[in-house]
Amino acid sequence: MAEIAWALGKILFMLVFVFTVLVVMIWGERKGSAFIQDRIGPNRASIGGVIRLGGLVHPVADVLKLLFKEDLVPGAVNRFFYTMAPFVVMVIALVTFAVLPFGDAIYLGDKVIPLRIADLDVGILYLLAITSLSVYGIVLAGWASNNKYTFLGGIRSTAQMISYEINMGLAVLALLLVYGSTRVDAMVVEQGQLLFGFLPRWGVFLQPLGFVLFLTSVFAETNRTPFDLAEGESELVSGYNIEYSSMKFALFFMAEYASMIVAAGFISSLYFGGWQVPWLDTITLREHAGTFLGVSLWVGAVFNLLFAALLWKRYRRERGLLGDRRELEPLVLGIVFFILALVCLGAVVIASPWNLGEQGAAHFATVVQVLSFILKTLFFSWLFIWVRWTLPRFRYDQLMKLGWQLMLPLGLLNFFVTAAVVLLAR
């Protein structure tokens, strides 16, 4: 029974993680695009007229709005598949998480609980299998909507998926050769060592070409700019999701971000050491747990104080500009940061020096490693946003040419060279 409880717990953690990052990503997309374009971006929605968090309330408000909107179903659709499509998209996006390790393991005495949901032998192949299914949601939506634009979106998506899945597979196969395992957790463990004594033994350093191929394919597989031809607004209005409204539309929207988060998780796991902290392996982390905690609390205190000071300055500067309660926000947040700073300081002063004990040190290491995974994933999620607001959309023939004429030969080359090197090295 405990097994199931732990499994459910891990699933819950992943869901909470994904949906939290999802909200942050939607916010990041809007705010990031705004800053890239010298705009301010969303900042109107507020809690109690005070807390706006620079627009972070907006995704919540959007979801609320979409929940209460009328769910229109056009007359000519194939109702069953039409209703199913958004769920398919969302489910497939979430299911991929099953093989993604988000930390080493929790050690409870003798008991070892590995921090991944499914302990699959075929790990990385599972990833390929599920991503190959992800096209169906879009095709289903496009076809069931009975609309030429959605249909064209679906067709484009299919062709794109076929083209880039091969490249993705080739890049992953090269990784298999390098790590000698199909298990993702094994791959992550492998990346904990050092290369030439100074470089983390990350996939990106072992497989630079493979990484570029994988990254490009992932962009294509997630239907993300510059490969978002399935929704090319200029030609297809919005592609496969035109006929959807209300929460069904929101599901498509969220699934897009969920699959991006998954992709970011896989990029970081396969090529950037996953939960590994560079240069600090688990043993080092455990040995110096007390020191690290003390230092991080000091740093935390300093940064919190800095934030508090900045917010106070801002409060002083902007007072009277808006003329309502929104002006109080920097003050409120500043106080929060100030309290946090005090807490950190207090913890350092009262409990220093730290002695966590063996069990505590292990937990500390796990927490740090999970944070490392989250940070990496967030960075690559941001990369998706960053790229979207930098690059224009490919033309369809360019997309196809790139996939088949450039990436496929390069992927094959990469694969054979890797195979040869691995063979010789053995």
Place this chain on the structure above:
Amino acid sequence: MAKIIIDGKEWEFEEGMNLFEACTIARGGEKLPHFCYHPGLPVAGVCRMCQVEIEGVPKLQIACNSTVRDGMVVNTRSERVENTVRQILEFHLLNHPVDCPICDQVGECALQDQYMKYGLYETDVDVGDKVMKHKAQAIGEHVMLDAERCVLCSRCVRFTEHITKTNEMGIFNRGNHSEVGVAPGLSLDNDYSMCVVDLCPVGALTSRDFRFRKRVYRLSSVDSVCPGCATGCNMRIEYADGVIYRQKPRTNLAVNEYWMCDQGRLLYKHVGGDDRLEEPFVREDGELSPVGWDHLWSALKARWEGLGESRRLVLVGSPHATLEELYGLKSLLADAAGGRVLGHRLDGTEMDRDDGFLMAADRTPNDQGARRLGYEAFTASELHDAGGEDALLVILDNDLAGLDEAAAEALGSYGAVAYLGWRENATSRVADFVLPGLSYAEKDGVFVNKDGRAQRFFKAVDGPRQAREDWRLIAELGEIFGHTPTWRAHHDLLSELSARLDAFGALAGGIGEEGTLLDGDSAAKEVERG
């Protein structure tokens, strides 16, 4: 003939011709600047605007008071002339209030036009106090006087002196204080009083009827003929956005010269009046009720067929109807459908006093046209005798019941009465079928005036939505009585009529702007009819 040189070009004019007119011709229709000169009035020469340079004469001369002599060399455009005109205009403006925004003459003001052309934009005189004269005084039923705007051209005075000979107006006081006005105890209330409004080159005399109702430059105009009496004064209907705002005389030296009576000017009020027939009516259960056209036609057809085997058609024309309508009625409903034409008017009705000028005794516009088509006057007893339970009477825009009580009674003897017209009256009220037609301002047509002069008038505005052109109604009636007309369009009627009837042969070549006389000896006809 006298050879004269105007602006360096040689012309031949009749000796003794007015130099102003000669200059107008020589300048290609562009008149010399002027306020007081008017071809219909005696020359006064008070405004001094039409100065020209005549070689051999040391001082500039006013053209309006000079005559053409052989060997004259005239210059109308020299710098000297223009300078003089400019200075004189400046003089005219000395006491003018320049309140153009509130002046109703804007757009047709001679002073404004000439200022634009000859104005000394930076004035030489500094007028501290303008002489304030009386503003906005009603000097008659139709005319408002603003003495301050007056340039003392005396046109109005000459009009009342020489044309109406009523002498109400005059120029009073002297010098700077000269002011036009009506003589004490009098008011400008002759029958032609509004002509002074047309005559006035500035905004001093304005029509109380038209005042402030519309800016003149917003008006469109169309040539028409006054339907008020047998004289058939030529006029222009001025309208904007489907609404008629005023009627003004149109120059026709053969008919009304430059003038028109007040009564005729104000006739337009009937066009949009309360008594317009705007919808077809059918008498059902003793009450006239508004119906659609389809209903009316089917009801009329049913009624006609219900009159029995011996059913008859009796037709009454009208001196108010156009030549085309009368011809249509006669050719289609009488000649083709076998109706009996009773005539076009009740004998002796619609007659008033002839004032010896423009207002004719006969107050109908087309009596002569009807007569030439063969219509004749009839009496109330004739109307009665023609009737019967099996007779359908069709009346074309003719208020029989309102004109004569006996006729009203006679109408009761008919099985059914259909009335075509545009105004509600006693006849339309007793009719069983009311077919709304169009007024003179809403359709094209031809009237023949008392001198036998056929004159065209044109459509200015649209009629009520449900109303139809009368000739179309006649055509529809023909269909009901089983006969399709030979004409398909309005102009077919006139061409057919001029081709088929000798009396109208003169119209075959079209009708000119001044109208076309149907026969040379119109005076003889007049006597015969009287």
Place this chain on the structure above:
Amino acid sequence: MEALFFYLFGGLAVITALVTITRRDAVTSAFWLIACFLNVAALFAMLSAQFIAVMQILIYAGAIMVFFLFVTMFLGEPRRVRLNRGRAIPLISTVTVLLLAYLLMRITNTQHRGFPSISDSYGSVAMVSRKLLVDYVFLFEVTGLLLLVAVIGAVYVARKPRTGVGEGEGHV
């Protein structure tokens, strides 16, 4: 627990397979077929044959059906083929019934013998790879050759006559 999932996925596989063959619309059928494949994959997974399960999804549900859908959608609705049911049905049903009877007979016979137990690593990637690439490598390569020949043959059969057709069409 395991039995529950077995009957669930097994039942679903049968139902979706039935739905697949009863739909008149090719695209709808394809979608149901994908559902069927997924259920079969689940059954494989329950047999610890993870590799085969994943391959089932990756190759059949993922790649082949995507191609199938793409072509169907791209070319539009195919003309409905009228099956010559009158003559085919008795023959097909006879064969089917015979096969089913044989299958049932074998199943009832094997039940008493019980299944041989297999190790946990039986369906692992390493196991499958060893079987394919070491033990039966010749057969594996021959099969590969056969497929290659089939591909070349298909290309030859499907190629368009050279005259009058623009280059580059249909290469996607």
Place this chain on the structure above:
Amino acid sequence: MPYSIHGPQAATGGKGSRMRGAELWYLKEIFRGMYVTARHFLTNVFHMADMPTLQYPDEKPNYGPWLRSRHRLMKREDGTPRCVACQMCSTVCPSDCISIVAMEDDRPDVEKRPETFTIDLLRCVYCGMCVEACPCDAIRMDTGIFEIAADSREKFVVDLDFLLNNTTDGVKP
């Protein structure tokens, strides 16, 4: 024709039909683009106050005295409209949005005043010609109101009363 990957339009290299790999992938340009966007992003994150955006409903831009906003009609000292219904504005109006009906005024020094004066704000193009044309300085477009909203077309047609009382604080007729 379906998408062609071999068609002439596929040759985007410019120099001949073959592109070099790096060019086809646009790698160099991608990194340059990423650098540009990252620079903008970071600049704006750390200098948020320097962004050109105005917090519009809270902060209003200063449009200066030349702003042509919703019209107003000026009043005489006794409160009657300064307008003499000369219709210069409606004559010059290029969108024909002003309609005036004049009437006689009893006062001898006024003579003429507007009976109705309506402006269809939906037709108005805010060109300001009416203000230029007015000989009495009776119509102005200086209320500063440019956010004109209503929930029906009729409400955009404003009448004499509205225009006479259409002022903003600080601007008195």
